[in-house]
Amino acid sequence: MNPAVSAGGRRGLWVSFWLLSIFLYAPIVILIVFSFNDRELVSFPWQGFTVRWYREFVSNPTLVDALKVSMVVALLAAVLTTLLAIPASIALVRRRFFAKPLVSGMLLAPLVIPLVVFGTALLILFNLISVVPFGPFTVAIGHVVISVPFAILTMVPRLERIPIALEEAARDLGASLWTTFRTITLPLLAPAVLSAFLISFTISFDEVVVVSFIAGDTTTFPLYLYSQLRLPRSLPQVIAVAVVVLVASVTVIAASEIGRRISDRKLEGDTAVFDDDEEVVVA
Amino acid sequence: MSEVGISIHGVRKSFGSVEAVRDISLDIHEGEFITLLGPSGCGKTTTMRMIAGFEEPDAGTILLRGESVLGIPPNKREVNMCFQHYALFPHMNVAKNIAYGLKLKKVPKDERDRRVKEMLTIVRLEGYEERKPGQLSGGQQQRIALARALVNRPAALLLDEPLGALDVKLRKQMQLELKRIQHELGTTFVYVTHDQEEALSMSDRIAVMNNGVIEQLGPPRTIYEQPESPFVADFVGVLNAIEFRIHQIDGPDAVMKVGEGERLVVPLAGTGASVGGSLLVAVRPERVWLRVGAEPADAHHASRLGGTIGQMVYLGTLTQFHVDTALGRRIIVHELSDGAMSGAHEGDAVTLSWPRDDAAILHDDQG
Numbered sequence: 001m002n003p004a005v006s007a008g009g010r011r012g013l014w015v016s017f018w019l020l021s022i023f024l025y026a027p028i029v030i031l032i033v034f035s036f037n038d039r040e041l042v043s044f045p046w047q048g049f050t051v052r053w054y055r056e057f058v059s060n061p062t063l064v065d066a067l068k069v070s071m072v073v074a075l076l077a078a079v080l081t082t083l084l085a086i087p088a089s090i091a092l093v094r095r096r097f098f099a100k101p102l103v104s105g106m107l108l109a110p111l112v113i114p115l116v117v118f119g120t121a122l123l124i125l126f127n128l129i130s131v132v133p134f135g136p137f138t139v140a141i142g143h144v145v146i147s148v149p150f151a152i153l154t155m156v157p158r159l160e161r162i163p164i165a166l167e168e169a170a171r172d173l174g175a176s177l178w179t180t181f182r183t184i185t186l187p188l189l190a191p192a193v194l195s196a197f198l199i200s201f202t203i204s205f206d207e208v209v210v211v212s213f214i215a216g217d218t219t220t221f222p223l224y225l226y227s228q229l230r231l232p233r234s235l236p237q238v239i240a241v242a243v244v245v246l247v248a249s250v251t252v253i254a255a256s257e258i259g260r261r262i263s264d265r266k267l268e269g270d271t272a273v274f275d276d277d278e279e280v281v282v283a
Numbered sequence: 284m285s286e287v288g289i290s291i292h293g294v295r296k297s298f299g300s301v302e303a304v305r306d307i308s309l310d311i312h313e314g315e316f317i318t319l320l321g322p323s324g325c326g327k328t329t330t331m332r333m334i335a336g337f338e339e340p341d342a343g344t345i346l347l348r349g350e351s352v353l354g355i356p357p358n359k360r361e362v363n364m365c366f367q368h369y370a371l372f373p374h375m376n377v378a379k380n381i382a383y384g385l386k387l388k389k390v391p392k393d394e395r396d397r398r399v400k401e402m403l404t405i406v407r408l409e410g411y412e413e414r415k416p417g418q419l420s421g422g423q424q425q426r427i428a429l430a431r432a433l434v435n436r437p438a439a440l441l442l443d444e445p446l447g448a449l450d451v452k453l454r455k456q457m458q459l460e461l462k463r464i465q466h467e468l469g470t471t472f473v474y475v476t477h478d479q480e481e482a483l484s485m486s487d488r489i490a491v492m493n494n495g496v497i498e499q500l501g502p503p504r505t506i507y508e509q510p511e512s513p514f515v516a517d518f519v520g521v522l523n524a525i526e527f528r529i530h531q532i533d534g535p536d537a538v539m540k541v542g543e544g545e546r547l548v549v550p551l552a553g554t555g556a557s558v559g560g561s562l563l564v565a566v567r568p569e570r571v572w573l574r575v576g577a578e579p580a581d582a583h584h585a586s587r588l589g590g591t592i593g594q595m596v597y598l599g600t601l602t603q604f605h606v607d608t609a610l611g612r613r614i615i616v617h618e619l620s621d622g623a624m625s626g627a628h629e630g631d632a633v634t635l636s637w638p639r640d641d642a643a644i645l646h647d648d649q650g
Binding site for chain 2: 172176188
């Protein structure tokens, strides 16, 4: 008998499930709780519910500026990442070319390169080509490199499920390569493109390691958060922002994931062959 | 002879070390229904894809209405294709699928609408404009795919095993439907299939392909009744191939004596075979007469052979008899299930016979 379904086994699974859940989510719960605690020090005892930390951060111009910078950087990074990842994914899925596994490996390598190493490398590189001043643009470039593998990994599975025959049919009916991409491939790939965009955006938005090397005078939101940790007085405020960002990120990612699944099911249903039982047409 | 629509000459195509097509030449006439028939890997699909422009031949020429199409991409060729799994665009409704090609050719909207409607009438799916492909059955998707290709009035329609994904009953229906549409529009159809029955029932001519070459080209009846190679005979129908030792030449015929009162006769038909040589002779199962007992069905049948029923397979209208004979191999015979053999059992002694002209030489093996 499978130990996982015996009475004792089930109890054991439940216990380990809850332990794991607490381990994963307790810090986040504590964060949310303290963001509403009416106390200057981030610690117990509970001194009553308040939203004053939220009100304070909205009226803190440095913090709001940092948020704005991060938004701009993340938007730029997400756009560039998506634009780069679409052709890369198509090449990986649709084309046969020399040393494809190597190219594929190189595209995905940033996943395993330590961010500290990568940040240092970018710092040296941007110093060498001193035409690019450190700022939002350099940060966005750095984030593109980090995000591209994620964007590719989001789009490749979807592309693999779009039958090549659809593209051939479009070509056969008179479509140029570009028209085929615009009217067939891209619309069918769209949900994955959106997912890739949102994932890239989130990655860039909360990235702190690479930023700290190449931001220059720019303060992004994670950098600001990090710098405020030394000042206990502003900590409750920082926590409140963190909660807002957390909720926003989770909502966006969840929405994109749900959207992707719905449209995946649609693609599956649309290419499925239906029962022919009801079919009677007299020739 | 009508005008040549597609002319293929000396075409070859290899994929790596695999020779998919080895020297194919074929003239397809305007308005003709021609079928490329063969097992998978015989080169039929590659040949079609070269006509469509998805593959370029390594050698040879392909002319469409007298002009070479080599180097011209698929979107610039005046042929359209029906794909095996229909390849309808899942994100567009039926009307947009059908109008796709017209829109690219900048046909004005009102004419586009009119032609889409006209095509839907031809494929008998009026009123389906707004449906998405996912809401259609396999047979309906098939017809929309057909409409989407034909609406462009191509010089030729290429069909790649279009009925492969349908069940048997629907397949028969669609065969008639395809033939009717082809007749109505007069479009050249180039049809690729591995189903010999489909090929026989629909085609004006069949090109039987094997190992990248055309083994035989001709009307269905000729292909079926006068196969020129053992492969064609075997592929196009169930066939009895008999190793025939020539014991005697009797006027225009070769004779093989099998046993007491048992002899096989085959017309030599100009083959230079002589006594002592051997031939490969074909007899179709439905041409063999079978009776219980020692008497043949017709005393005038030139060939007769005794045997015992080894196995009976009920096929509906027909019953297939596998008869053990002195030839050392089973002869397959088709008889009407409710005919003279309806009372027969396995193990019964029987007599096989067939008229002189129903045996044909497949292969002339001197020696």
